Amino acid sequence: MPAIAHPAAPAAVTILGGGLVGSLLSLYLARHGHTVNMLERRPDPRLAGAQEGRSINLALSDRGWRALEGVGIAEQIRQVGIPMYGRVMHDQQGRLTSQAYGKQDQAIYSVSRAGLNRTLLDLVEQEAGVQVRFEQQCLSVDVRNQLLEVRDGATGTVAEQPYARLFGVDGAYSAVRGALQKTDRFDYSQSYLEYGYKELNIAAGPGGTWQLEKHALHIWPRGQYMMIALPNLDGTFTCTLFFPYEGPHSFAALQTEEQVRAFFEEVFPDATPLMPELVEDFFQNPTGSLVTVRCFPWSYQDSVLLLGDAAHAIVPFYGQGMNAGFEDCTVLNELLGQLGPDWAAVFKAFEQQRKPNTDAMAEMAIYNFEEMRDRVADPRFLLQKKIESKLSAQYPDQWVPLYPQVTFSHTPYAEAWTSGQRQDRIMARLMPHIQAEEDYDRPEVQQLIAREMAAMQ
Amino acid sequence: MPAIAHPAAPAAVTILGGGLVGSLLSLYLARHGHTVNMLERRPDPRLAGAQEGRSINLALSDRGWRALEGVGIAEQIRQVGIPMYGRVMHDQQGRLTSQAYGKQDQAIYSVSRAGLNRTLLDLVEQEAGVQVRFEQQCLSVDVRNQLLEVRDGATGTVAEQPYARLFGVDGAYSAVRGALQKTDRFDYSQSYLEYGYKELNIAAGPGGTWQLEKHALHIWPRGQYMMIALPNLDGTFTCTLFFPYEGPHSFAALQTEEQVRAFFEEVFPDATPLMPELVEDFFQNPTGSLVTVRCFPWSYQDSVLLLGDAAHAIVPFYGQGMNAGFEDCTVLNELLGQLGPDWAAVFKAFEQQRKPNTDAMAEMAIYNFEEMRDRVADPRFLLQKKIESKLSAQYPDQWVPLYPQVTFSHTPYAEAWTSGQRQDRIMARLMPHIQAEEDYDRPEVQQLIAREMAAMQ
Numbered sequence: 001m002p003a004i005a006h007p008a009a010p011a012a013v014t015i016l017g018g019g020l021v022g023s024l025l026s027l028y029l030a031r032h033g034h035t036v037n038m039l040e041r042r043p044d045p046r047l048a049g050a051q052e053g054r055s056i057n058l059a060l061s062d063r064g065w066r067a068l069e070g071v072g073i074a075e076q077i078r079q080v081g082i083p084m085y086g087r088v089m090h091d092q093q094g095r096l097t098s099q100a101y102g103k104q105d106q107a108i109y110s111v112s113r114a115g116l117n118r119t120l121l122d123l124v125e126q127e128a129g130v131q132v133r134f135e136q137q138c139l140s141v142d143v144r145n146q147l148l149e150v151r152d153g154a155t156g157t158v159a160e161q162p163y164a165r166l167f168g169v170d171g172a173y174s175a176v177r178g179a180l181q182k183t184d185r186f187d188y189s190q191s192y193l194e195y196g197y198k199e200l201n202i203a204a205g206p207g208g209t210w211q212l213e214k215h216a217l218h219i220w221p222r223g224q225y226m227m228i229a230l231p232n233l234d235g236t237f238t239c240t241l242f243f244p245y246e247g248p249h250s251f252a253a254l255q256t257e258e259q260v261r262a263f264f265e266e267v268f269p270d271a272t273p274l275m276p277e278l279v280e281d282f283f284q285n286p287t288g289s290l291v292t293v294r295c296f297p298w299s300y301q302d303s304v305l306l307l308g309d310a311a312h313a314i315v316p317f318y319g320q321g322m323n324a325g326f327e328d329c330t331v332l333n334e335l336l337g338q339l340g341p342d343w344a345a346v347f348k349a350f351e352q353q354r355k356p357n358t359d360a361m362a363e364m365a366i367y368n369f370e371e372m373r374d375r376v377a378d379p380r381f382l383l384q385k386k387i388e389s390k391l392s393a394q395y396p397d398q399w400v401p402l403y404p405q406v407t408f409s410h411t412p413y414a415e416a417w418t419s420g421q422r423q424d425r426i427m428a429r430l431m432p433h434i435q436a437e438e439d440y441d442r443p444e445v446q447q448l449i450a451r452e453m454a455a456m457q
Numbered sequence: 458m459p460a461i462a463h464p465a466a467p468a469a470v471t472i473l474g475g476g477l478v479g480s481l482l483s484l485y486l487a488r489h490g491h492t493v494n495m496l497e498r499r500p501d502p503r504l505a506g507a508q509e510g511r512s513i514n515l516a517l518s519d520r521g522w523r524a525l526e527g528v529g530i531a532e533q534i535r536q537v538g539i540p541m542y543g544r545v546m547h548d549q550q551g552r553l554t555s556q557a558y559g560k561q562d563q564a565i566y567s568v569s570r571a572g573l574n575r576t577l578l579d580l581v582e583q584e585a586g587v588q589v590r591f592e593q594q595c596l597s598v599d600v601r602n603q604l605l606e607v608r609d610g611a612t613g614t615v616a617e618q619p620y621a622r623l624f625g626v627d628g629a630y631s632a633v634r635g636a637l638q639k640t641d642r643f644d645y646s647q648s649y650l651e652y653g654y655k656e657l658n659i660a661a662g663p664g665g666t667w668q669l670e671k672h673a674l675h676i677w678p679r680g681q682y683m684m685i686a687l688p689n690l691d692g693t694f695t696c697t698l699f700f701p702y703e704g705p706h707s708f709a710a711l712q713t714e715e716q717v718r719a720f721f722e723e724v725f726p727d728a729t730p731l732m733p734e735l736v737e738d739f740f741q742n743p744t745g746s747l748v749t750v751r752c753f754p755w756s757y758q759d760s761v762l763l764l765g766d767a768a769h770a771i772v773p774f775y776g777q778g779m780n781a782g783f784e785d786c787t788v789l790n791e792l793l794g795q796l797g798p799d800w801a802a803v804f805k806a807f808e809q810q811r812k813p814n815t816d817a818m819a820e821m822a823i824y825n826f827e828e829m830r831d832r833v834a835d836p837r838f839l840l841q842k843k844i845e846s847k848l849s850a851q852y853p854d855q856w857v858p859l860y861p862q863v864t865f866s867h868t869p870y871a872e873a874w875t876s877g878q879r880q881d882r883i884m885a886r887l888m889p890h891i892q893a894e895e896d897y898d899r900p901e902v903q904q905l906i907a908r909e910m911a912a913m914q
Binding site for chain 1: 630638639641642643644645646647648649702746
């Protein structure tokens with residue numbers, strides 16, 4: 001962890017939410033000398049029989065790793081992650097096409113949300129100065145009088161708890177944000193896609209082997225919908241079907257076991273034989289909805305701050321939801337170091353710095369949905385990606401494609417998005433001159449590229 | 458009221474909110490044969506000593522009049538309204554410029570919100586089948602079990618009230634909408650301008666005369682802010698200052714009596730001498746915020762429907778907030794007549810038909826703020842308005858300017874906005890050829906206009 005020049009005056013702080021971002025935040029705040037009281041609505045997930053929350057896999061990438069390194073726990077997590085070096089696209093005939101995410105050794109890591117949460121909670125409990133309490137349901141937040149109303153799940157009693165500093169990391173449906181929404185001039189939006197998601201499974205092969213390429217994120221792009229799969233340590237893959245709620249191909253249209261089986265055999269012919277529990281999973285697992293949440297401000301005076309999904313929930317298509325929440329911790333840690341004990345100044349600087357970046361990330365996440373479900377199946381798009389790789393190799397300082405900027409760099413999201421949109425405009429001018437990979441080296445194409453690169457300066 | 462072909466089966470309905478739209482809605486529903494139970498949070502405004510809600514004046518225009526005519530109460534209201542035939546702009550030297558709103562006899566009507574509400578409540582109480590109860594505060598709405606939790610202000614008791622059909626007309630901060638916001642896939646946004654408003658007053662002259670032109674809406678446009686004034690029956694004008702919260706000219710910058718007086722004397726020199734209570738009003742009246750609320754869906758199954766500000770609160774700059782809410786009643790009335798007793802179908806048709814129109818109205822209201830505070834002070838803009846009048850006179854069927862379409866027609870808002878934006882693009886091509894009013898008749902300008910009109914077909 002970097003040296004802290006002017007730590008905020010040590011004090012008692014309350015964290016509402018003991019999920020991934022809440023747990024990591026508690027470590028950072030404790031290392032700044034604060035006494036942390038962390039309240040989590042659900043039971044301790046490390047206890048036997050505890051219901052796991054969302055089991056969807058996560059893709060950890062560089063922003064997330066940096067935040068974990070900041071509290072010295074990256075290596076531990078990396079050992080249970082599976083590196084994925086690129087996408088493998090599966091077409092409707094079962095043919096495969098690969099596309100690397102970045103340079104040779106660059107990968108995103110498939111990790112289990114539940115496993116990561118348990119590991120973080122183990123670390124939190126070892127940390128002096130952090131107290132965690134489970135089954136603490138926040139019923140209301142009185143931001144004016146700085147009071148939480150909390151129901152204890154074990155005893156059923158409801159108690160008021162005062163707080164001096166409250167960190168709302170209680171997720172996309174945040175109770176803390178719900179209280180801020182009722183204060184004057186709080187901008188807020190929640191916006192749903194007309195798509196839901198359903199978690200499904202690909203079984204392990206004999207002896208816990210992987211039946212698809214292990215070190216890749218698999219995509220079955222089908223235009224208006226898609227399925228993806230991420231590898232697990234036990235040889236299985238966790239699949240997610242992103243699918244319209246209504247329409248000819250939709251959740252509404254698949255009502256019977258026969259309909260589900262026929263549909264999957266037709267559109268995912270190579271995956272379906274690997275999914276023996278398909279029908280049970282399809283009807284037993286809930287259909288999740290996909291929300292983008294934007295709000296501002298994220299703070300209330302010097303007493304409340306929102307972080308993670310509570311401040312900026314995004315759709316999962318860029319694999320950046322958790323990474324963005326973890327990066328919040330990195331940024332807050334830096335500001336606590338720089339601005340000393342002035343909480344109001346820290347909160348203001350934090351929201352000013354982060355808001356444009358998480359807004360950009362929200363847009364990119366929706367943009368990537370279109371790319372993943374539709375454009376990656378288009379040969380012209382794949383050719384364009386190859387040309388972009390060549391551009392990046394020829395002009396490594398000037399041309400970093402959007403995906404690696406988001407995934408393998410710490411460039412602020414808003415900057416990455418601006419440069420990605422500029423690259424899109426350049427590619428739109430370039431691609432009409434290119435019919436095959438080798439056209440890249442034609443003199444007129446090279447002249448055009450040189451002009452575009454000069455104009456980018 | 459038009460004949461009703463297939464009325465919805467008479468039933469008991471609950472209306473939450475006894476404001477302008479709630480009161481009018483109760484009349485429409487009662488005329489369809491339903492038994493109406495209307496609950497209002499505030500005390501009866503007709504009782505002595507009752508605190509009036511927002512006292513800001515309203516501008517009634519054709520959509521509002523039609524809705525009032527539908528229950529036979531337009532004439533009664535018109536007698537206490539003051540027609541305003543156009544805008545009068547006041548520049549910083551006190552010079553005046555006028556601009557008609559429409560054709561000679563077209564006017565919007567300045568009416569008192571409180572007076573209109575009282576008149577509507579008198580009519581509601583005379584209506585068989587409507588029961589109104591005041592001081593009924595809705596604490597929560599359980600949409601799944603169709604229960605309201607209501608506190609009675611007189612006794613302090615809290616009771617659960619079941620409902621079969623609930624109409625949420627409880628305004629921009631609707632409790633009904635708050636409950637819908639927590640259901641899955643409810644899109645919602647609340648967005649504030651960085652401007653607040655402050656209500657002020659211009660005194661009556663000797664013998665209750667008007668010290669400014671009575672039959673006009675007065676505007677003091679000042680670029681980044683503005684003041685407006687609407688006439689009252691007693692000779693006074695109600696002024697509203699729309700002003701940034703922060704910045705060099707802002708609420709934050711006016712902290713002392715001297716600062717307020719000096720600022721008003723400098724920027725509103727002709728109005729300030731007419732405002733003897735300026736300083737008291739400025740510091741005693743609250744600063745209101747300006748919110749736009751968008752949400753969807755507006756209904757929950759066949760049991761809940763939002764109308765008025767609860768569904769689509771807008772900023773006040775087009776004078777259409779109440780008119781849009783009243784038009785909701787007109788549209789719902791038509792659908793109840795057409796679709797018979799199928800509430801789910803009525804609610805779905807209502808939200809599908811209304812949503813694009815109120816979204817368009819929300820955009821136009823923000824657009825008009827820029828026009829009123831800034832562009833109306835620009836001679837080029839005023840010249841453009843004169844040219845548009847000539848166009849409208851020459852091509853009356855093809856060219857109806859946006860303001861009269863919104864204000865003096867029943868054209869759906871979305872259609873009006875689309876045609877207004879098309880007109881803006883045409884004017885942007887035309888105005889470079891026009892330096893003075895008489896240029897309109899130059900042959901090359903007339904040719905250009907003829908081409909544009911042909912292209913509009």
